[in-house]
Ligand SMILES: Nc1ncnc2c1ncn2[C@@H]1O[C@H](COP(=O)(O)OP(=O)(O)O)[C@@H](O)[C@H]1O
């Protein structure tokens with residue numbers, strides 16, 4: 001008997017027990033839908049965190065950290081303390097870094113506390129120095145209201161969504177185009193006897209853009225909400241007293257060492273150059289930190305998450321398989337006579353076995369296809385609610401946290417069909433062993 | 444043309460710890476072209492004998508020769524092959540597949556024996572026509588009378604054009620007029636050269652068509 005004929009008989013049998021077939025399939029559908037939506041969630045999270053463009057950018061950037069932070073990191077990573085003092089993170093180092101072949105941009109980490117004022121709305125926050133060279137990094141690349149900084153100087157500011165809201169802009173996007181005030185403190189240069197030694201300076205800044213509110217995975221780890229051009233930040237930072245960094249940099253300046261940055265971010269033009277550039281910087285005695293170092297840990301966490309999700313789905317499938325086996329054994333018993341007839345008119349054990357295996361396989365296949373569709377539907381429903389939740393909280397550009405890659409589609413189908421066929425093995429073997437003489441005995 | 448020959452065939456069934464001897468060293472021969480009746484009381488071993496000839500079961504001892512091939516020594520696959528090509532079975536309770544139409548039932552053995560799908564339905568139709576049921580091909584067994592079902596079963600038994608027709612009480616479930624119809628079909632098939640072995644306990648009914656009776660008593664040939 002050909003496979004096609006066996007298949008036709010299997011389909012015939014299925015058509016004549018529709019309700020039973022449907023119910024058994026339903027078990028598989030639920031199992032596969034669970035499996036697919038769970039794994040889809042794992043895959044979506046993986047894509048959003050370690051698979052997306054922003055993350056890939058991270059693989060080509062690292063941070064040179066100052067002596068104190070280096071010490072902490074070494075302790076955290078169980079490394080021995082530095083043997084020699086690391087070179088200062090000053091402008092000389094910035095220059096030296098930018099000269100290494102393969103380095104695309106060098107960005108000293110300048111962050112200072114300021115007060116922003118819009119009319120009678122004031123907000124104390126931190127601003128970071130930046131420029132067009134960081135525009136391709138998320139979330140700056142995702143800016144939809146206004147634009148990003150056009151240069152490293154000029155009184156332009158890009159506000160985070162949150163800060164714009166605090167400053168009384170409603171909606172926050174309305175801030176684009178308006179001018180706000182930036183206030184910071186500095187040592188008074190020429191102090192009279194009655195003057196306090198610290199004075200507040202204020203500058204008008206034009207808001208050129210408002211950053212969208214995006215979820216954590218769409219930010220870069222060095223993200224700071226509000227940005228002004230780097231040179232402006234440097235000028236303010238040189239004078240500002242309001243941060244530890246500035247203080248230590250002032251001390252360093254007093255000791256004649258020049259101003260020091262807490263950290264310097266370096267981007268290379270190609271991931272392939274990353275190791276070489278980092279090694280060179282470390283050979284100077286500086287300590288570097290890259291997200292890529294943490295990748296193993298992150299990937300392991302994902303593997304664990306995905307394993308747990310798959311195991312949950314597999315358990316559902318296992319339960320469904322027991323259902324299939326149960327139903328098929330029942331149907332073998334019910335169809336003993338039909339099996340006897342098939343054998344009496346020439347069916348071999350193999351023919352009978354195959355018909356039952358195909359019936360089991362069909363249940364798995366149909367259940368798998370419908371399960372995929374329902375699983376996908378489930379993720380869409382979940383996505384709708386997740387999206388609505390985030391949007392109600394003013395997040396923009398919420399990513400799809402579910403992913404349905406081809407390997408998952410094919411895998412789920414193969415898994416479901418294989419599982420069902422395997423659960424059909426015992427019933428099929430029983431059917432194949434039925435003794436036709438006994439099955440058709442009358443007297 | 445070949446014959447069917449039993450050489451001291453015994454068949455025992457184990458019922459728990461008890462052995463039931465259904466056939467006790469039976470030897471007999473059926474020549475090609477015969478129409479033989481197998482008679483005997485209920486439980487005398489008639490069905491057991493027929494099943495052995497059909498290759499539905501193996502003897503406990505002895506040899507069953509179909510031509511020069513011994514059924515007792517065949518693998519289950521070879522036995523299936525024997526059932527496909529050499530014998531056709533007919534039963535008291537017809538044993539049609541209840542979910543299949545008359546046409547599908549008649550075509551079924553050809554699917555097992557590997558007849559090309561395109562030829563199966565044509566042949567099944569002409570077989571149904573030969574038993575006078577051409578216009579009932581799409582009917583399910585439940586929509587047919589007992590006599591009609593048995594005629595479908597005869598058409599099915601002929602599907603692979605076997606040398607031997609083995610019938611186990613084919614009229615046992617039919618009224619006498621209908622039984623007569625079945626008998627005349629047998630007579631005609633035998634006249635065309637088909638060997639027919641028919642189990643019955645209604646000897647008077649069959650005495651008009653069979654060439655001889657083999658009588659079984661307690662698993663032995665009783666002539
Ligand atoms: N599968 C079986 N298991 C146990 N005993 C059986 C089996 N088949 C037949 N028998 C026994 O063998 C004897 C012959 O049965 P059978 O050939 O069916 O007789 P008949 O067809 O002449 O009525 C009976 O006693 C019956 O109970």
Ligand SMILES: [Mg+2]
Pocket residue numbers: 442443489490491
């Ligand atoms: Mg009997």
